[in-house]
Amino acid sequence: xxxTTMKRFRVSANKAVDLDDWSTNDTLGWDKESAKEELVxxxxxxxxLQHRLMAEADQSLLIVLQGRDASGKDxxxxxxxxxxxxxxxxxxxxxxxxxxxxxxxxxxxxxxxxPARGVVGVWNRSHYEDIVVPRVKRLVPEEVWRARYRHxxxxxxxxxxxxxxxxxxxxxxxxxxxxxxxxxRIDNPESSWKHxxxxxxxxxxxxxxxxxxxxxxxxxxxxHAPWYVIPAxxxxxxxxxxxxxxxxxxxxxxxxxxxxxxxxxxxxVI
Ligand code: ADP
Numbered sequence: 001x002x003x004t005t006m007k008r009f010r011v012s013a014n015k016a017v018d019l020d021d022w023s024t025n026d027t028l029g030w031d032k033e034s035a036k037e038e039l040v041x042x043x044x045x046x047x048x049l050q051h052r053l054m055a056e057a058d059q060s061l062l063i064v065l066q067g068r069d070a071s072g073k074d075x076x077x078x079x080x081x082x083x084x085x086x087x088x089x090x091x092x093x094x095x096x097x098x099x100x101x102x103x104x105x106x107x108x109x110x111x112x113x114x115p116a117r118g119v120v121g122v123w124n125r126s127h128y129e130d131i132v133v134p135r136v137k138r139l140v141p142e143e144v145w146r147a148r149y150r151h152x153x154x155x156x157x158x159x160x161x162x163x164x165x166x167x168x169x170x171x172x173x174x175x176x177x178x179x180x181x182x183x184x185r186i187d188n189p190e191s192s193w194k195h196x197x198x199x200x201x202x203x204x205x206x207x208x209x210x211x212x213x214x215x216x217x218x219x220x221x222x223x224h225a226p227w228y229v230i231p232a233x234x235x236x237x238x239x240x241x242x243x244x245x246x247x248x249x250x251x252x253x254x255x256x257x258x259x260x261x262x263x264x265x266x267x268x269v270i
Contacts, residue, residue, distance in 0.1 A: 043083030057118035067171030
């Protein structure tokens with residue numbers, strides 16, 4: 001299996017990132033109908049390897065999803081991650097820290113949510129909120145959020161050394177498509193409950209968030225824990241691109257079924 005999808009979207013370590021140079025609406029030469037068919041096949045293969053990952057119970061996979069409001073993090077979980085056996089998937093959504101979370105360092109809740117061996121962890125938002133939000137909203141002094149680049153690099157390095165594969169996806173949505181999705185969400189009674197006034201106030205700080213994300217991508221994309229910038233204006237492109245990268249990672253992880261505990265030759269169940 002080639003790793004072309006991985007390479008195409010991967011952010012190089014230490015290289016300046018200008019998100020305006022990254023497409024939000026590229027369809028990558030794919031067409032919708034065949035992409036949908038391919039997604040079914042890719043999810044099938046993911047599920048096959050996830051079964052082996054669970055059986056092997058030695059490595060884990062952590063998938064980090066970041067992106068603007070309405071960039072499609074929830075949709076991706078629904079369309080792609082649910083193809084795997086839920087018994088071996090742990091989805092965690094990180095909200096504004098509250099209660100006991102505020103009594104600890106910011107990585108405390110994240111470390112507790114790291115997938116166990118054999119499990120695929122999907123983080124809908126993550127420790128990266130603790131860099132981007134405090135920076136943009138000026139909640140802490142610069143030296144505090146800036147030191148976090150180093151903390152998260154070290155944290156992720158440790159997780160990888162201990163057997164976790166990490167994939168980080170930035171779902172890259174345009175200003176206009178975000179507007180359309182937020183409007184649609186408000187107008188539709190089935191989804192208006194999701195509307196959060198902070199989506200509108202955060203949208204007003206679009207360029208500050210963009211700068212903060214660009215710095216995060218440059219500072220924390222590393223070969224062992226890379227960031228992928230995924231064009232997210234077109235949902236079926238987003239889903240297939242992420243699914244292919246997850247599959248490629250699972251193939252590289254190469255999980256193996258454990259050998260039977262005993263010689264089963266001639267064993268009959270009575
Ligand atoms: P979502 O928008 O992901 O569907 P919510 O509407 O509950 O879910 O929003 C979660 C909110 O929590 C977002 O505005 C996000 O920026 C915020 N958040 C998450 N983690 C942190 C953090 N560590 N610090 C500040 N804000 C955070």
